[in-house]
Amino acid sequence: MIEPAIELNCVTIKLGTRCVLDNISFTVNKGEFIGLLGPNGSGKTTLMRTLLGLSPIAHGRLRVLKNRVTFGNTAIGYMPQVRNTAIAQRLSGRDFIACAFNGNRLGVTLSRSRKRRTVDDVLAIVGASTLAERPFVELSGGERQRLLLAQCLLGQPKLLLLDEPLISLDPNHQASVVELVRRVQRQLGITILFSAHELNPLLNVIDRVLYLGNSLAVLGTVDQVITPSVLSRLYGGVPIDVIRISGRIFVMFGGIEIEQCHHSHNYNSVYV
């Protein structure tokens, strides 16, 4: 039976005077792997923060895992885009994960041995047991992402919000992070919202794509969403071309590949 994981019904999200998302409705089903795309500033992070209860909605109805949004919901794992890992440089992989037990992040008190077992479990799930004793400072970007993902799994979440986990990784490491998330998702049967600037690394793993832009949101299969007419609406009415070559998809405006503009943070000439 299909059950909802994230339900938005006519939701409006404002930050200050800016209407980031305006009257949007969609339902993500339990167990789906959703690629969250859209230009810089389209509201990907804001949407995740709203699902976490960090940012209120102005209007509408929002349910996460069938419940109203509450701050500190351990059923949601979150990997934020900007991570201050400087503090982690001297820690071992194991201690880096274990430090998420401190503070009130999980809201539960566990014995030392139980904490250790839990950390071992999440390390095993992400295939990072061999990183447990290595200093965080020595790890590659891809290995760090593995540990960050393990940290997200500590609370046994049912929903994972991953904010641009591919940023600053080369294509090989991007592919291995995507594959890892897919494997973990299948193993644990959880729902994934995975934001990215580029669709192609996610093409083989996502069930559907949620594309934000122009304060709007469209959820559907890649074939339903990545079309000139839908994307033109999301990019404010400019003419968009969609080119498919060798199993890859390129979204173009005036001969420029839009996703490359997102990367260079030079999309203002495109996003009007």
Ligand SMILES: Nc1ncnc2c1ncn2[C@@H]1O[C@H](COP(=O)(O)OP(=O)(O)OP(=O)(O)O)[C@@H](O)[C@H]1O
């Ligand atoms: N406190 C705030 N007050 C007003 N506007 C804000 C505030 N915080 C963020 N914004 C704006 O809200 C919009 C949405 O930002 P958000 O970070 O959610 O976008 P994003 O799609 O995640 O962008 P990126 O791809 O660059 O990470 C941006 O235009 C941002 O400048």
